[in-house]
Structure formats: C-alpha cells, structure tokens
Amino acid sequence: MPAKLLAIRGPLRMSIFRLGDCLSIGSGEDNEIRLEDSAVSPRHCIVEIDDGRVVVKDLESRAGTLVNGIPIRERELTKGDEITVGNSVFLLSLENARRAESSEVEVGGGVGAGTQVKQLRYEELTFLRPESLAALPASERMARNLSVLLRISTGIGGMRDAELLTWTLLGMVFDVIPAERGAILLMDEETREIRSHTAWDRVQGPDHAVQVSQEILQRVVDERVSILEDAGESTGATAEAMAQSILCAPLAAGERLLGVLYLDTRNAGTRFNDGDLELVSAIAGLAAMGIENARQFERLELENEQLRAEVSLTHDMVGRSAKMKEVYQFIERVAPSDATVLIHGESGTGKELVARAIHKNSARRNESFVALNCAAFTETLLESELFGHEKGAFTSAISQKKGFLEVAEGGTVFLDEVGELSPVLQAKLLRVLQEREFMRVGGTRAIKINVRFLAATNRDLQKAVKDGGFRGDLFHRLNVISITLPALREHHEDIPLLAEHFAARYAEKCSRAVRGISKGALACLMKYEWPGNIRELENAMERAVVVGTSEWIQADDLPEMVMETGGETGGEREAGCVTYHEAIRQKKKELILSALEQSGGNITEAAKALGVHGNYLHRLMRNLDVRAAMKKQSQA
Numbered sequence: 001m002p003a004k005l006l007a008i009r010g011p012l013r014m015s016i017f018r019l020g021d022c023l024s025i026g027s028g029e030d031n032e033i034r035l036e037d038s039a040v041s042p043r044h045c046i047v048e049i050d051d052g053r054v055v056v057k058d059l060e061s062r063a064g065t066l067v068n069g070i071p072i073r074e075r076e077l078t079k080g081d082e083i084t085v086g087n088s089v090f091l092l093s094l095e096n097a098r099r100a101e102s103s104e105v106e107v108g109g110g111v112g113a114g115t116q117v118k119q120l121r122y123e124e125l126t127f128l129r130p131e132s133l134a135a136l137p138a139s140e141r142m143a144r145n146l147s148v149l150l151r152i153s154t155g156i157g158g159m160r161d162a163e164l165l166t167w168t169l170l171g172m173v174f175d176v177i178p179a180e181r182g183a184i185l186l187m188d189e190e191t192r193e194i195r196s197h198t199a200w201d202r203v204q205g206p207d208h209a210v211q212v213s214q215e216i217l218q219r220v221v222d223e224r225v226s227i228l229e230d231a232g233e234s235t236g237a238t239a240e241a242m243a244q245s246i247l248c249a250p251l252a253a254g255e256r257l258l259g260v261l262y263l264d265t266r267n268a269g270t271r272f273n274d275g276d277l278e279l280v281s282a283i284a285g286l287a288a289m290g291i292e293n294a295r296q297f298e299r300l301e302l303e304n305e306q307l308r309a310e311v312s313l314t315h316d317m318v319g320r321s322a323k324m325k326e327v328y329q330f331i332e333r334v335a336p337s338d339a340t341v342l343i344h345g346e347s348g349t350g351k352e353l354v355a356r357a358i359h360k361n362s363a364r365r366n367e368s369f370v371a372l373n374c375a376a377f378t379e380t381l382l383e384s385e386l387f388g389h390e391k392g393a394f395t396s397a398i399s400q401k402k403g404f405l406e407v408a409e410g411g412t413v414f415l416d417e418v419g420e421l422s423p424v425l426q427a428k429l430l431r432v433l434q435e436r437e438f439m440r441v442g443g444t445r446a447i448k449i450n451v452r453f454l455a456a457t458n459r460d461l462q463k464a465v466k467d468g469g470f471r472g473d474l475f476h477r478l479n480v481i482s483i484t485l486p487a488l489r490e491h492h493e494d495i496p497l498l499a500e501h502f503a504a505r506y507a508e509k510c511s512r513a514v515r516g517i518s519k520g521a522l523a524c525l526m527k528y529e530w531p532g533n534i535r536e537l538e539n540a541m542e543r544a545v546v547v548g549t550s551e552w553i554q555a556d557d558l559p560e561m562v563m564e565t566g567g568e569t570g571g572e573r574e575a576g577c578v579t580y581h582e583a584i585r586q587k588k589k590e591l592i593l594s595a596l597e598q599s600g601g602n603i604t605e606a607a608k609a610l611g612v613h614g615n616y617l618h619r620l621m622r623n624l625d626v627r628a629a630m631k632k633q634s635q636a
Contacts (some may be wrong), residue, residue: 003054003094005047006302010088011036011508017090017300022048025085026059038516039063039086039504047083054092056083063497068319068365069357076531080366087505093305104209105183107217118277133235148176149282155579156290160297162186166198171288174202177247177280178270179263179354181210184251185217186259186291192221194259201533212262213246220248220260226281231325234555245311249284253292261287317353318501319494323486327354330483334635335361340433342418342478343456345485351456352416354485364452367411370404375417383425384441393442405438405449412452418478419459419470426471433477447587453478466502488530488537495525498534502541503553520555528562530620564588564624592617 003019017023017033021180025033028042034316035044041061048055054077058065060529066084067075077083079094141458152172159165173182183199199210226249247263261284265271317324334341335358343351352371359369377385378395388403404413421429432438433453437446455478464470488495507514517525521544530536544557555563564585599605607617621627 001093005033005050005083005090006093006305008089008091010086012088017049019049019054022046025090035086035088037088037504038228038514039500040088044085044117045083046279054078054094061561063318063501064320066317069353070331070359070361071320082360087501087508091305093302105185105194105199105212106209107194107212107214116230118228118274119223121225141223148172148279149286153286154282156287159290159294160301162291162294162298163196163198165287165290165294169283169290170198170200173261173263173280174200177272177276178265178267179247179272180265180267181263183210183212183262184259184287185212185262186251187208187221187257189256189258192257210262211264213248214309216246216248217260217262220250221257224250224252224257226250226277226284228272228274228277247272247276247280249281251284251288251291253288256292258288258291260284260408317350317357318498320497321491321492321494323491324494327483327485330541331357331361334358334481336363336450338362340453340455340478341482342461342480342482343454343485344482345456345458346487346533347458348533349487350534351458351485352414353447354483355412355414355454355456358454359414359452362412362452364411367428368408369412369414370408371414372404373416375420379422379425382421383428386425387438387440389441390443394441397442400440403438403440405432405451406447408449408451410450415453415455418455419457419461419464425469426474426496430471430474432476486500488533492526495530495537498537499525499541502538502543506542506545512545512548513551514545514548514553515551516553517554518554521553521558524555524558524562561619564620587622588620589626589629592620592624592626593629596626 005017005019005023007013007015007017008290012033012035023033024031024043024046025035025040026042026044027035027037027040031043040063041059043059044061045056045058045065048057050240054074055074056065056067056077057074058072063086064071066072067077068082069084077092079092081092083090083092152169155172156165159168168187170184173179175607177407180203181199181201183197185194187193188195200206200557201208201210213229219225220227227247229244229246229248231244244266247261249261251258253259261280263272263280298453317327331354341355341358343354345351355371356369359365372382372386374382384401384403386403386405388401388406389397391397391400404416415429428438432449435446436450437448439446461470461475461479465472465475496517499522503514503517527539532539540559540562541553543559544553548554550558590605595606595609596603599609603617603621604614607614610617612620
C-alpha cells in the first residue's frame with residue numbers, strides 16, 4: 001500500500017517520508033526519522049505496513065505516542081490520521097493504488113556488434129520546424145503522426161496523476177508504434193537512479209521482465225539524445241538479437257531530466273525506422289511536460305493537504321494518570337457514534353481538546369470542525385454567526401452569509417460555553433437539535449443539515465435548569481452523553497509531563513535550548529493548586545521559557561504566585577536562587593501573621609493594613625499556608 005508521512009509540525013515540518021515495511025521514529029541516530037526533542041525517546045515508535053494495513057506502535061516511550069489527540073499502544077491508521085511524537089505531528093497520506101500490474105525492468109547488456117545506431121536531438125525534430133513541414137510533400141503518414149501528437153497532447157495534458165499518466169501514455173504509444181515491449185522509467189534528478197517504472201511486455205505478459213540496454217540508457221541520459229538501434233541481420237549476432245530493434249528517448253522538461261521512454265521489438269517484420277524515431281522523440285517531449293505538470297499538481301495537492309491539517313491542528317492532550325486514561329477511553333467509545341456529547345469541566349481543563357479529539361477519531365474527521373464560543377458574542381451577532389443571514393435581513397447585511405451550521409455540513413459543530421446562550425437562542429437551538437434544520441436570519445426556507453453537535457460548559461446546567469436559567473428540554477437534548485473533565489489538582493501526577501511538554505513546545509517557538517525543568521521549579525509546580533488548570537500551567541511554562549536564561553527552567557523563572565508555594569517542599573539550593581525565594585516567602589508570612597494579629601484575625605482589616613486587596617490576601621494566605629502557621633501559634 002503506497003503511503004507516506006507528512007510532517008506538519010515540528011523541526012522536520014514540510015518533510016515527506018515514504019513508508020516501507022517499517023519506519024522507526026525516535027531521538028536515536030539509528031531511526032529513519034530522527035527527532036532532536038527532549039520529549040522523544042531514543043526508540044519512540046514505529047509505523048509499519050502489515051498485510052496491507054498501516055499500523056503505528058508505541059515502543060514504551062516516556063511521553064507516549066498520540067493518534068488524533070489520544071495516547072495509543074498500537075493502532076491501525078487510516079488516511080488523514082495525525083501521529084504526535086513529542087512536539088512533532090505527522091499526517092498519514094495514502095497514495096493512489098497502481099492502475100495495473102507492471103512488468104519488472106531488468107537493466108543490462110549493450111549494443112550488439114554490427115548494429116546500426118541513429119540518434120536525434122529534440123531540437124532537430126521536423127515537427128518543431130514549420131518551414132521544414134511546408135517543404136515536405138503531404139503524405140498520409142505525416143498527417144497521421146501530427147494527428148497522433150495532437151491526440152496524445154490532448155489526452156495527457158489535463159491529467160493530475162503522474163502514475164495514471166504513464167500508463168495512459170504507454171497505451172497510446174503502443175497504438176502507433178509497432179513495439180512488443182515498452183517502459184517509462186522515471187529517475188531521481190540528482191542520482192539518476194530509477195525511482196519508479198511503468199513497463200509492459202505485450203507478447204509474454206506482466207510476468208516477463210522488460211530488458212533494458214544499460215549502454216543505450218546511459219547514452220540517452222548523458223547526451224539527451226533519442227536513439228534508434230537496429231540489429232538488422234548482422235554477422236555474429238544471436239538469433240534473438242538479429243531482429244531486435246530499440247527506440248529510446250529522453251523525457252526532458254527544460255533542463256530537467258525526468259526519465260526515459262524505452263521501446264523494443266524482436267519482430268523482423270516490424271523493425272523501427274527513422275519516422276518512428278522522430279515520432280517517439282516528439283511524444284517524449286510532450287510526455288515530459290505532462291509528467292511535470294502532473295507532479296506539480298501532486299505537489300500542490302500535498303501542500304494543500306498539509307496546510308489544511310495545520311489549520312485544524314490543536315494541542316494534543318497529555319497525561320498518563322488514571323483520570324486521564326478514563327478520558328481517553330471515553331473518547332474512544334463515543335467518537336464512532338453521532339451522539340451529542342456534553343463536556344463539563346472548569347475553565348482551562350481542555351474541553352475543546354476533548355471535542356476535537358472526538359471529532360478526529362470519528363467518521364467525520366475529514367470534514368469541518370467548527371467551534372463557536374457562545375459567551376463571546378452578543379445575542380444578535382451570535383444568531384447571525386450560528387445560522388447565517390440573508391441579504392437585507394438587517395442594516396449591515398449587504399450580502400448573504402452562511403452560518404457555522406452550514407459551514408460544518410457533514411462535520412462537527414462545537415458549542416463552547418453553551419450555558420451562556422440567551423433564552424431565545426436556546427429555543428432556536430432546541431429546534432435545530434430536534435428537526436436537524438434551521439432558517440437563516442431573515443430567511444423563509446428551512447435548510448436541512450447533517451452535523452454532529454458537541455457542547456461544553458463550566459456551569460452546573462442541572463442547577464441552572466432548576467433556577468430557570470436554562471431550558472430543561474434543551475439540557476436533555478445536549479446531555480445525551482456527558483463527561484466531566486478532571487481539574488489539574490485532581491491529577492497532579494501529570495504536571496511534570498505537561499510542564500515538559502509545554503516547555504519543549506515554547507522552547508522550539510522561541511528558538512531556545514531548554515534541557516528540562518530544575519528540581520526546585522518542579523517542586524513549586526507540584527505544590528501549586530492551579531486554579532486556572534492546564535491553561536494556567538501552559539501560560540506559566542511559556543513565561544518561564546521566555547524570561548529564563550539557562551538551559552534549565554529555574555524556580556525564579558515561574559510566575560510569583562507559583563513560586564510562593566514551593567519553598568518548604570524541598571526545593572533546590574542551586575546558586576542560592578531558591579534560598580532567596582524561601583526568605584521572601586517567610587518574610588511575607590511574617591508580615592501577614594503580624595497584620596492578622598493586630599487586626600484580631602479580621603482579614604479585611606489586615607488587608608487594609610498591608611495595602612492589598614482582600615482577595616489577594618486570601619490567595620496569599622492559601623499559597624503560603626498561613627492558616628497552618630496561625631494554628632501553630634495558637635497552640636504554642
């Protein structure tokens with residue numbers, strides 16, 4: 001199965017890797033794809049073709065291998081799947097299968113003794129010199145040849161598949177040239193080695209190899225000339241070679257040599273002549289332009305495929321805790337269905353990442369994923385964005401506009417912060433979920449849709465239903481399947497892996513060499529409660545990479561509120577930097593305890609005395625564990 005991996009993110013971005021039987025990925029030098037990334041293990045994973053299936057296997061790597069956003073041990077891949085290894089992402093692309101069974105090609109031998117050899121350069125072709133054509137007497141053969149060239153030019157000119165083009169071309173050549181065997185050999189431009197071939201033995205079938213003369217092939221490639229070799233009935237020639245006739249022409253597009261067109265026959269009654277040499281040379285010139293155009297189309301399609309994947313590319317989920325494994329298992333179970341999913345969770349827990357992972361692992365993954373934040377628009381604007389509008393529906397509606405529901409046809413619509421919808425829009429969304437149709441703003445015609453709905457909220461919608469702030473019928477329509485994402489404080493064991501992941505990502509963006517996170521900084525990260533969850537951790541690591549100056553992220557590279565939590569948990573004392581923070585932390589505790597003692601434990605009065613906001617003092621007391629210190633003082 002012809003397949004390739006396209007690097008769409010990471011240091012090898014825009015590179016292409018063709019799959020053989022097995023392709024290894026890792027940081028070690030013995031891998032076919034080597035990634036210099038601290039998050040990549042020496043032997044990270046392999047991608048192999050097993051009985052026609054493309055399979056990726058994780059090799060017990062430290063950070064894991066992800067497919068479409070979720071960790072895997074082993075998984076069969078399909079076209080469009082994304083494989084994440086460290087901070088690199090590869091897209092699987094499957095090429096077109098072969099159109100026919102090609103004969104093998106055997107290169108060897110040379111020109112027999114006493115054979116007649118003629119050569120012709122492309123610029124010497126009669127077809128390229130109108131004045132020569134005018135001087136020649138009209139003949140049925142000349143008219144036929146011109147007709148052949150026109151037919152071939154028309155037939156292959158618009159083809160976008162290079163392999164299909166070579167098969168079509170070979171068939172057309174056989175229609176006009178009395179060849180028994182033929183081959184189109186495409187070569188690597190730098191090494192001149194045969195990269196692919198299309199060959200056919202019309203006499204003995206595809207099981208018989210097409211013999212190609214090494215000497216003739218080399219001369220055509222080196223001199224860029226078309227060659228006609230006719231063994232004739234030379235003395236000493238073998239019985240087989242006595243009637244052999246060979247035509248070979250270069251496939252050259254400008255200064256670029258793409259390959260050769262090779263034909264032969266051993267039929268004594270149909271040996272090639274000068275007219276065949278000229279016609280094949282002209283056909284080769286047309287074929288080269290067609291092949292180059294087809295390759296250019298393939299390159300553009302490949303680049304378009306990569307760009308489309310990059311547009312939809314998001315950060316993958318990271319974590320190996322029991323809580324995160326439950327999330328991954330949930331995604332694998334619900335992704336294949338079309339059921340509506342409601343995702344609960346605090347801000348920053350990765351609700352949109354889960355929604356994207358569900359989409360990427362579903363049958364709709366090659367269609368659009370459209371995300372709409374319901375809290376980011378006014379009611380009127382949100383309605384227009386969701387449903388679209390007709391021209392003249394309101395003052396600024398100068399033209400018709402398709403809404404997100406139409407744009408996502410066949411794909412997935414993700415409604416983030418769905419709990420913020422107004423009562424009017426709740427009623428309209430309910431109808432869409434029930435009837436799978438809607439009308440544009442100002443429209444009169446119902447439009448049918450085929451989309452999957454995913455929704456997310458950080459509110460308690462059941463409580464909102466009881467309080468009258470959210471429609472109960474809409475809640476039940478959205479809550480077909482639901483999941484609550486864990487806050488980061490509930491899976492602290494994933495913090496080191498997440499922190500390293502973000503550090504490596506932003507180090508690459510900032511072109512900084514970051515080897516890892518120091519023990520002191522990690523102690524701070526582990527003790528902090530992370531009220532902003534994973535998003536806050538990501539922001540903290542971005543700051544640390546930007547402001548840091550050493551190869552290791554230090555405690556003083558972290559935001560102040562994170563540093564305040566880690567001093568007494570065994571932080572490092574490298575170069576005195578953590579000792580300094582411990583001293584600052586202790587002094588803050590002393591000032592707060594003194595202010596609380598003077599205010600008689602009144603936090604509001606203590607905040608005024610310290611000149612800080614009450615909420616800030618509450619946070620400081622929590623981070624510095626002041627209440628525990630107060631309890632110790634009272635017991636002393």
